[in-house]
Amino acid sequence: MRSGPADGHVDDAAFVRAPVWLVYRRLTNLAAWPAWWPGCRVRRLPPPADDPAAERFALELAAGPLRRLRLAVRPHQWRHDLGFSLALHGDLDGSAELWLEDTHGGTLVHHLARLWVPRARAAPTVAAYRRAFRRGLWGCKDALQLEARTSAGLTP
Secondary structure: OOOOOOOEEEEEEEEEOOOHHHHHHHHHOHHHHHHOOOOEEEEEEOOOOOOOOOOEEEEEEEOOOOOEEEEEEEEEEEEOOOEEEEEEEEOOEEEEEEEEEEEOOEEEEEEEEEEEOOHHHHHHHHHHHHHHHHHHHHHHHHHHHHHHHHHOOOOO
16 A cells, blocks of 8 residues: 555445444455445455465446446455455555444444545546445445345335
């Protein structure tokens, strides 16, 4: 990762009416993200040579009608039921952190990203990343809330 100031900073949150443990389980299963994240494609990559136990994924995110972001993602810093971090490389480099807060009958999912992008396209790329990630958080929220309603015998 580069040192110095980031070209982009994303700080978002989404409320999900589901318990923290369930949100954590859904978010930490990166291979299953396409099941609830519209426009997301995931492919498992071989682990890095210096850390054969590490997971890595190729992530492709719909970031608008004609734009896709391609990233190599390595999840790390797992904190059971509290969150985890992602190292990002590709169309943008940097790090993202997801942490979960138990609140008011659900979970507040915080997303913080520090991003570096080639100067010529920094602002549009950071905006595309933010749009794509928010779409994913909303997809997770919709899937979990539908699951909760269905399991309670309620019609969606």
